[in-house]
Amino acid sequence: MTANAMPVLRVRDLRVTYYTDAGRVAAVNGVSFDLAPGERLGLVGESGCxxxxxxxxxxxxIKPPGRIESGSAVVRTAxxxxxxxxxxxxxxxxxxxxxxxxxxxxxxxxxxxxxRVEQQMLDALQAHMPQMPRREMLARAEAALESVELSRDVLRRYPHELSGGMKQRVCIAIGILLSPRVIIADEPTSALDVVVQRQVMETLRRVQEQLGASLILIGHDMGLMAQVAHRVAVMYAGQFVEISPVHAMFTQPLHPYAQALIQSLPRLENRGVFHGLPGMAPSLLRLPSGCAFHPRCAYVMDACRREAPPTVSTPDGRLVQCYLYAAAKEGESAAMQERASPQPQEGMRA
Amino acid sequence: MQLTYLIRRLAFLVFVVWSAITLLFFLPRLSPINPVRERFAELQRSTGWAPRDLERLVKVYEVKFGLNKPLHEQYLEYMGSLLRGDLGYSIMRYPRTVGDLIAQALPWTIGLLTVTTLLTFAIGTGIGALAAWPRSPQWVKGMVTPLVVLAAIPPYLLGLLLIYFVAFRAKLLPMGGAYTLGRFAEPELSMPFLLDVARHAILPALSLILSTVGFWALGMRGMGVTVQGEDYVTFAEHKGLDLSRIFYAYYVRNAILPQVTALALAFGSIVSSGILVEYLYGFPGLGSLLNAAILANDFFVIYGIGLITILAVAVSMMVVDLLYPLLDPRIRYTRA
Structure with a gap:
């Protein structure tokens, strides 16, 4: 999928189920992806996906009643x-x-x-390297704060003495204290105002690049994703329906859900005209048969109702889980291609 | 800033104590019973001695205690003597002073109630914290329920049950008193005496502990449930901290704050909370003394014990107020 042959993180067929009183909820339902060194992967999808x-x-x-059912997630370290x-x-x-x-x-x-911030940072260091002398730990903590553009006197402060943006920066500083290979940032800026959001995101990107770590950025904000991510994964009902490089995702989304998602964004050209997504997100308790998106899909076929679609990888390194492209790949049904894609030039080349 | 806060807080303390004492002064006076006359009636009942001139005798002692004056003058006089540190004479045990009686009873009460209050706080808070901690075994989580059932039983009833089963039937422990009266003429500081005191204190302490530990557990569990779901506890786990560090520094440390306030209040009510239990076990503390004073309408002893109670509540509340910033950095007294 990505040009880099040796991914830092290789996730295969990850499944997580919550055992609730109302039944089993497949919250993550067979997710596979690779994360390249230094890559920033954006992960989008509606709430509860x-x-x-x-x-x-x-x-x-994952805490009970949730359980990781199967799969592997292999990190490559030194x-x-x-x-x-x-x-x-x-x-x-x-x-x-x-x-x-x-x-x-x-x-x-x-x-x-x-x-105090100091103690919360030292706790983290202490847990991982108990032999490290305190002075060295403090130096580490100071360096981490500096790299997120906070002064060292933040160490002596309590969280309530910091602004929202500063608190987020402290969280980033803690996250990078031990130079991890993979950083997962779960909506790191969603409670901040737009100006601070942008600054904090810049900082996160910079420290991630300095560390050479890979980043999984989770969020709703498509604009942010467009600015930050190398690739974007669209999640629907516990599955990755499409993973594409950021530019391709925004200009020529393949999966009908991704298309609807991109179309719902405000643009300069089509001012005032937005296309919402018809229907409702499915209850994970009672997923539709076949492809989970089929009740809302404009291109639904018989096969979609019967069986879940395969994951198709396109020649240009995109992954999409949809029959439209499975068929296209086999070179069948030109009429359907016609109907299927508003951007037939991309992804339909096979 | 801190100093002005301290001064304001002290002024408030004085106001609280003054108003409580004032209220306390007038309350027993609503009763029509004349304590002096009662005292002689009691004497007559028990000894058969009947003074020839009872009315004159009553008058003389009323003058002695100052009870003949109008109420507001008595009030001013009493407040005046309080300022001089004089608590007056006891009516029922005349000529002993109130200060003397209290000084004799206070150590017993403080000894019993301080220990039980601290023990209940520690046990109850510990159980409550564990009960709300998701990784605790099921039987720990289930412990709160029986404790709350016990908390519904008043301590004196629990005391009666303990006396019956442990002391009377099983004869494991003494039925009452603070020490074995035949063995020791009066309290002394020796190992056998202290052991004897401890043996006598087990049952009263147990009735107090068992009947209140449930409240502590319930309170801590309630806070614990909220705190264990907080983002900072989850983030601490994301940081890879040891569970014990998360438990103490991130979970208990935050959940315990309201318990500390409750502990201070509990310390304030040390004198009053044990009254019935002290009486039940014939324990020579303030509770027993207050019980006797109320029965005899001995105003001055009631006032004296009331004053101690009020001071204890007010001072412990102030101490908590002053200590709270140390526990919770979000609280700082910086009003101009």
Whole structure:
């Protein structure tokens, strides 16, 4: 899929189920993707589509009644390959933050209100390298704060003495304390105002580039994704329906859901005319048969109702889960291609 | 800033104490019973001694205690003597002073109630914290329910049950008193005496602990449930911290704040919370003394114990107010 042959993170057929009283909820339903070194992958989808569950599963933070059913998530480190999903609790605790780190939405209350920033950063260092002398830890913490453009006196402050943007920066500083290979940022800017949002995002991008880490950026904000991500994955009902390079995703989305998503965005050209998405997001408790998107899809076929579509990879390195392209690939039904894609030149070349 | 806050807080303390004492002064006076006459009637009942000139005797003692004056003058006089640190004479145990009686009873009450209050706080808060912690085993989470059932039983009833089963039937522990009266003439500072006191204190302490630990557990569990779902607890786990560090520094440390306020209040009510239990076990503390004073309408002893209670509540509240910024950095007294 990506040009780079050796992905940092290789996720295969990841499945997470929540066992609720109302039944089993397949929140992540067979997700596979690769993450290249230094790559920024944007992950979009409506609320409840499984974005955050996917992030939690990679951190192994799924709590009962949720359970990781199957799959693998292999991180390549200097010490070798680690399958996150098979590590025991203690080993996973060591891996968190040092190999794969999670940056929460920090503007709210991701920071402990009764501890100074300093203590919260030292806690993290202490947990991973207890032998490190305190002075060195402090130096590390200061350096991390500096790299997110905060002064060192933030160390002595309590979270309530910081602004929302500063708190988010502290969360980023904590996230990069141990130079992880993969950073997952779960809507890191959604509680900030637009100006601060942009600045914080710039900082996140810069430190990620400096570290050479890969970034999974979860969010709703398509504009932000367009600015930051190399590739964008669109998630629907627990599955990746399309992964495409950012430019292709915004100009020629393949999957009908991705198309609808992009069309719903305001543009300069079609001022005042927005196309909403018809229908409602499906309940994960009772998914439609076949392709989960078929009840809302304009191009629905019989096959879509019967069986889930295969994942098709296009020659230009895009992945899409839809019969339209499965058929196209086999060179069948030219009429359907005609009907299927508003941008027939892309993805239909086979 | 801190100093002005301290001064304002002290002024408030004085106001609270003054108004509570004033209220306390007038309340027992609503009763039509004359304590002096009662005292002689009691004497007559128990000894058969009947003074020839009862009315004159009553008058003399009323003058002695100042009860003959109008109420507002008595009030001013009493407040005046309080300022001089004089709590007056006891009516029922005349010529002993109120200060003397209280000084004798106070150590017993403080000893019993301080220990039980601290123990209940620690046990209840611990159980509550564990009960709300998602990784606790099921039986720990289930412990709160029986404790809350126990909390519904008043301590004196629990005390009766304990006396019956543990002391009377099983004869494991003494039925009452603070120490074995035949063995020790009066309290002394020796190992056998302290052990004897501890043995006597187990049942009263147990009735107090069992009947209140449920409230502490319930309160802590309520806060714990909220805090364990907070983002900072989750983020602490994302950081890869040890569970014990998350438990203490991120979870308990935040959930315990309201419990500390409640602890201060509990310390304030040390004198009053044990009254019935002290009485039940014949424990020579303030509770037993207050009970006797109320029965005898001994105003001055009631006032004296009331004053101690009020001071304890007011001072412990102030101490909590002053300590709270240390526990919760979000609270700072910076009003101009």
């Amino acid at each position: 499984g974005k955050s569950t996917l992030a939690l599963a990679l951190m192994r933070m 010490q070798g390959e680690i399958d996150l999903l098979t590590l025991d609790e203690a080993a996973m605790r060591k891996v968190r933050l040092s190999v794969i780190s999670y940056i929460p939405q920090g503007a709210m209350n991701a920071l402990n209100p009764v501890l």
